Amino acid sequence: MMRVRRAYDGALALALAVSVLLFIVPQFFFVRQSFFESLGMGMMGDELTLANYRTILTDSFYIAVFLRTIAISAVAALVALIIAYPTAYWLSRMNSPALRWLIILLLVSSFVSIVVKVLGLTMLLGSQGPFVAFLQFVTFGLWNGSLLHNELAVAIGLVQYSLPLLIMLLFGVVQTIPKSLEEAASVHGASDWRLVRRILLPLSLNGIVTAGLIAFNMNMGAFTSAVLLGGGNVLTVPVVIQQKIILEVDYPVASALSVLLTVAVMAINLVVVAVRRGGFAGARQRRKIA
Amino acid sequence: MRNRSSRILILTAAALAYAFLLGPLLIVVGASFDGGSQPFFRFPPEEVSLRWYLSIPAKYWSALGLSFMVAAAAAALATLLGSLAALGIARSSVPGKALLETYFRFPLQVPFVVTGIVFLQFYHILADASGIDLVGTTWGLLVAHTFFCIPYSVGAVGSVITHDLEKAENAARIAGATEWRVLRRITIPALKPGLFSGFFFAFITSFGDVPVSVFLAGSGTTPLPVEIFQTLQFDYDPTVLSISTLVVLISTAFVIAMQRVAGLDIVLPGSRR
Numbered sequence: 001m002m003r004v005r006r007a008y009d010g011a012l013a014l015a016l017a018v019s020v021l022l023f024i025v026p027q028f029f030f031v032r033q034s035f036f037e038s039l040g041m042g043m044m045g046d047e048l049t050l051a052n053y054r055t056i057l058t059d060s061f062y063i064a065v066f067l068r069t070i071a072i073s074a075v076a077a078l079v080a081l082i083i084a085y086p087t088a089y090w091l092s093r094m095n096s097p098a099l100r101w102l103i104i105l106l107l108v109s110s111f112v113s114i115v116v117k118v119l120g121l122t123m124l125l126g127s128q129g130p131f132v133a134f135l136q137f138v139t140f141g142l143w144n145g146s147l148l149h150n151e152l153a154v155a156i157g158l159v160q161y162s163l164p165l166l167i168m169l170l171f172g173v174v175q176t177i178p179k180s181l182e183e184a185a186s187v188h189g190a191s192d193w194r195l196v197r198r199i200l201l202p203l204s205l206n207g208i209v210t211a212g213l214i215a216f217n218m219n220m221g222a223f224t225s226a227v228l229l230g231g232g233n234v235l236t237v238p239v240v241i242q243q244k245i246i247l248e249v250d251y252p253v254a255s256a257l258s259v260l261l262t263v264a265v266m267a268i269n270l271v272v273v274a275v276r277r278g279g280f281a282g283a284r285q286r287r288k289i290a
Numbered sequence: 291m292r293n294r295s296s297r298i299l300i301l302t303a304a305a306l307a308y309a310f311l312l313g314p315l316l317i318v319v320g321a322s323f324d325g326g327s328q329p330f331f332r333f334p335p336e337e338v339s340l341r342w343y344l345s346i347p348a349k350y351w352s353a354l355g356l357s358f359m360v361a362a363a364a365a366a367l368a369t370l371l372g373s374l375a376a377l378g379i380a381r382s383s384v385p386g387k388a389l390l391e392t393y394f395r396f397p398l399q400v401p402f403v404v405t406g407i408v409f410l411q412f413y414h415i416l417a418d419a420s421g422i423d424l425v426g427t428t429w430g431l432l433v434a435h436t437f438f439c440i441p442y443s444v445g446a447v448g449s450v451i452t453h454d455l456e457k458a459e460n461a462a463r464i465a466g467a468t469e470w471r472v473l474r475r476i477t478i479p480a481l482k483p484g485l486f487s488g489f490f491f492a493f494i495t496s497f498g499d500v501p502v503s504v505f506l507a508g509s510g511t512t513p514l515p516v517e518i519f520q521t522l523q524f525d526y527d528p529t530v531l532s533i534s535t536l537v538v539l540i541s542t543a544f545v546i547a548m549q550r551v552a553g554l555d556i557v558l559p560g561s562r563r
Contacts, residue, residue, distance in 0.1 A: 012378025015371050022437045026412035086303035103561045109311040111541040113498030113515040116534040120314020175560040192296040221401025223501035238403040258404040
């Protein structure tokens with residue numbers, strides 16, 4: 001037994017060694033770089049400074065970029081959750097061989113790269129697509145705007161990006177809620193709405209919050225849909241980071257932006273988890289008092 | 291749900307979800323058979339033809355091959371490292387297991403764009419220090435992809451290491467099995483679902499990746515999604531529709547093959563009725 005345990009220690013040590021090389025070392029150099037002044041043309045100063053962070057945090061342009069990214073990501077995650085939950089419920093309560101094909105379609109959709117989906121969305125939302133034609137028809141040709149290259153298009157792309165994964169995650173969550181619970185509640189006269197509010201939502205809240213945060217995190221780092229569907233009009237943090245690297249070769253500011261993006265994502269996750277815990281404890285407290 | 295209207299509401303949401311997910315793919319597939327050169331879908335098509343299939347440029351084919359190779363290699367490497375990590379976390383004598391689990395999930399907490407730039411800059415530093423430049427090489431892509439693939443298999447393999455498995459292993463040991471035999475006959479078969487699903491999700495993520503690869507690719511080492519991304523961003527070309535259609539078909543074939551070989555239950559527990 002001792003020998004076996006030592007073998008597992010060795011496995012962990014090997015995995016840790018490789019992961020330190022992949023996770024820690026590159027990140028260290030990256031974060032370090034954000035503390036040096038950019039001299040332009042890819043050159044860097046040699047004194048440690050907080051100048052890049054000061055620039056970003058005091059510039060209303062960058063603040064707006066961050067707020068825009070957070071807002072679009074949150075709205076898209078919320079919309080995706082609202083569509084995904086009933087779909088996951090429908091799939092997990094389905095008792096038919098069609099389920100297999102519906103799951104296959106879901107996996108295919110999650111398999112196909114986001115660029116291909118964005119290509120499809122561009123055609124659907126584009127000036128020759130059915131939605132623009134419809135809007136022009138119902139407004140008698142008065143509306144001649146565009147559905148592309150704005151915040152809405154980016155948000156639609158983000159929902160497209162996270163939806164398959166969300167449905168799969170919530171499918172797993174709803175499956176853990178026994179159907180008999182719903183039946184028991186129905187037999188005792190609970191309405192469907194009450195069933196959702198008192199059984200389904202409380203029992204899947206953990207999963208909903210986790211899935212929602214995963215979608216939000218994906219959205220915050222989403223690059224492909226922001227670039228292609230935003231068409232340069234919607235500046236989110238990933239888009240600005242890419243511009244700093246490719247167009248301005250300003251690595252220090254790009255690093256500082258990346259560090260702030262990662263910190264913002266982690267902080268928002270921590271706050272959501274803390275609020276939920278607090279909210280739960282509070283609710284329990286209130287119920288006890290009542 | 292017993293109420294008719296709530297059933298209809300649920301069905302509507304589900305139908306909407308599927309239409310929304312499959313619509314863009316179907317449009318791409320449909321438009322790829324239109325011989326006209328406009329970048330949009332018409333119905334009925336101007337002329338049905340395979341014109342854009344016959345003129346798919348060679349760079350797309352080699353990009354497709356590269357994407358496949360990198361995804362398979364990164365997913366395999368990550369599955370190996372991830373299962374070592376998962377087994378190690380569950381069974382070594384090291385304290386702080388929760389912390390280790392969080393640590394191994396770290397790559398998915400980092401936005402993908404950031405991962406791309408982190409590795410780009412790291413490769414620059416490496417090149418300055420050692421003369422080996424990984425930017426624009428297949429190896430460079432492989433290393434960065436392995437980075438973000440590892441968490442998938444740590445999670446998937448970790449979830450199938452159970453207390454029952456340990457009991458089964460001990461029973462085999464008591465019955466006189468050698469450690470090697472225990473590993474081969476008990477442990478690995480029990481881990482198989484986790485190995486499969488970790489590999490699957492890692493493969494998907496790597497195969498479709500743009501934000502990491504876009505910074506690391508060079509001429510001749512551009513994965514297909516980045517190639518498509520650049521076509522869409524800079525110069526539209528209708529052959530992008532036909533190669534995208536092939537991606538949709540390959541993905542479908544891959545998923546169906548996996549369902550036949552391993553079963554859907556492995557990727558999505560509870561999906562077999």
